[in-house]
Amino acid sequence: MMSSPSNHLPSLRRLFSSRNYNPEERWRKQYRVIEEKNDVFRAYITVFPKPVVERSFRRKVLRGISFGVKDVFHIKGYPTTAGSKLLSNMVSSRTAAVVSRIIEAGGAVNGKTNLHEFAFGVSNINPFYGACLNPYDTSRVSGGSSGGSAVAVALGMCDVGLGTDTAGSVRVPAAFCGVVGFKPTSGHLSTDGVIPLSWSMDHVGILSRSVWETILVYSVLVGKPLKPAEIRPLSLERLxxxxxxxxxxxxxxxxxxxxxxxxxxxxxxxxxxxxxxxVENVEKAARCRSVIAFAEAAAYHLRLSRGRLSEYGQDVRDRIVRGLAIPAAAYLNALRARKKLxxxxxxxxxxxxxxxxxxxxxxxxxxxxxxxxxxxxxxxxxxxxxxxxxxxxxxxxxAISIPAGNTPQGLPIGVQxxxxxxxxxxxxxxxxxxxxxxxxxx
Amino acid sequence: MLEREAKILSLAGLSGEDVHQLFRQALDKNLEILAELLELVEDDEQPF
Incomplete structure (x- = not known):
């Protein structure tokens, strides 16, 4: 069913430096939206009873900006399911490096968002926590695998989403849900404390309503925080x-x-x-990427899947089996081909x-x-x-996806x-x- | 082959004819992909 996402929260960019910015009031509004809409859209797997935030957040650079965090990032003392039945009882014993940095900088985490099981798929149709639905049309997907974070941002359940991107898992849901999705240069943001899909291609990424929030958060995560006045566009002249x-x-x-x-x-x-x-040979990129990603994912999942393979969703189970059937020579030549590309x-x-x-x-x-x-x-x-x-x-x-209009039916379109x-x-x-x-x- | 296949699959706790079938199909496909990748890297003298 078509609808408008109705994120009625005032833009952070306009509000952030003004006296009218009241983070606690904003959090209350966001919790109300979660309460009203999460049963339909299934953006969150776990909603925290109150945000995880430092007492002195008001004096810090992020000043209580709220975050929905994809449920592959560990947060000490809270469940991390990776969207799977296999981890449904696991409570994290540590906090992912990027989440620690957000909290230290005054960010407030209000919950863990829905995803494609183990981030191993692009639809976000999750057999255990429900299909995460598109904020513009509930008969359509959010895209994934970081779809929960994209939907949470689009609907005003949080200000910023954290996600991971191994093939497009931040940018695709951003495009489908009409928000901004950014994945930085590989290795720029730590994946420490993040459940992996493919260690050589996983990237931590940011989802937000506008590029402004992404710049602010990215600057914090790379340890060079910008003041709001320092966030300025480059000229497009002769670009x-x-x-x-x-x-x-x-x-x-x-x-x-x-x-x-x-x-x-x-x-x-x-x-x-x-x-x-x-771009020469780019048509080989999909083959090359899937060989690397499937082999690395299968290697990681051997530890979890022994005797429990039937507990995975069918599509993820099949991908793990396909990963096991990749010969070493194919994996190594995919790494060579990657260098060439x-x-x-x-x-x-x-x-x-x-x-x-x-x-x-x-x-x-x-x-x-x-x-x-x-x-x-x-x-x-x-x-x-x-x-x-x-x-x-x-x-x-x-790479970043930016909203670039809508179809006549109102579905968002993204430019990368x-x-x-x-x-x-x-x-x-x-x-x-x-x-x-x-x-x-x- | 079938015995080796079964060993690889048992490492992942896998059994059953459907899984063996999927594994065999994937192996065939992956060998095709390997051939494609070799075409791409054949002129690469210093691969690593």
Missing amino acids: RIGVPRNYFLDLLDRHVEEAFEKGLKTLEQKGAVLEEVV MREFEKIFTKIDVLATPTTLIPAHRVDEENVEIEGRLISVREASLKNTEPFNLYGAP LVGPRGEDMKLLRIALAVEKAFTASS
Whole structure:
């Protein structure tokens, strides 16, 4: 059923530095939304009775901003299920490094959000904690695997969501739910205390209503906190935006294509220069990524799955079996191929500042769909969701999805911007400018 | 082959004809993928 997400909370950006900012009142409103809507949308697996926050939070940089944390991040004394029946009774004995940093900086965690079981899937249809539904249309998915965090942000259940992204698991739900989703350069944010999917491609990521919150939180997480006045956009004048003319735009839903083209036109009008680029061999990225991810996931799950495989959901169980059947030579050659693809991207980023693509090939699909038809071709919803995001987990580059309009039915569409490795803050400042341009043109 | 397959699967606590079937199909598919990956890296002289 179509609906509007109705996040009525005032924008943090406007409120944060004013006297009217009252975090406790904001938390109360957010708890009310959780109470009213969580049974339908299933954004949270565990809602904390009161936020986990330091007593002196008012004097700290995050000043009580609330967080919904994907249920793969450990928080000492609270359950961590990873969305699985296997861990339903586990209570964490430590706190993930990034969550500790958020709390030390004055952030307030109000609960653990729903996900695809063990983050090993992209729909967020969870057989144990319920399908996490799209805030714009409850017959559709939130996307995943960090869908709970995206829905919680979109509905105003928290200010910021924490997620993980191994193939697109922050950016895809961000695009489907009309919020911002950012994954930094690999290794920039610690995965210590996070239940892994694929250790060489897992990234901690941030979901928020606007790029402003993402910059603030990212600056805290990398240990260089910015003051609100220091969060400023880069000029779009003469910015070189790479537009790939192979692979990423080959097959797109008509509304996604229109929104992307409109977005590019807007940026061109603001002075950006569009440069066509071709990424050699990128069509091999999906194969390469899935070999690495499935093998690493199967290796991790051997410890948990012995004698308990029947307790996994069917789709995750099948993926673990497929991971076990990957020969060592395939895994090692996928790592070699990954290096080659990384060199291709490095070459491209000598000519451009950012690369732009649609985040997903489609808007959010229906819960019961396994395949979708685009231009007469039937493709899996998995491919339609991940095709444009997964190459950048291989490359390890910073990438962000920004809302870029809606379909005529009101479903959100996302545009992805990708920067070179290590230039995260530059990418975020460009994203701030792009978001402003898109908002002004809508 | 079947015995080795069963050993690998038992490490993960797996048994049953359906699981063996899935494993065999995945192995076939993964060998195809290996061939594709080899094409991509064949000109790579210093792989690691």
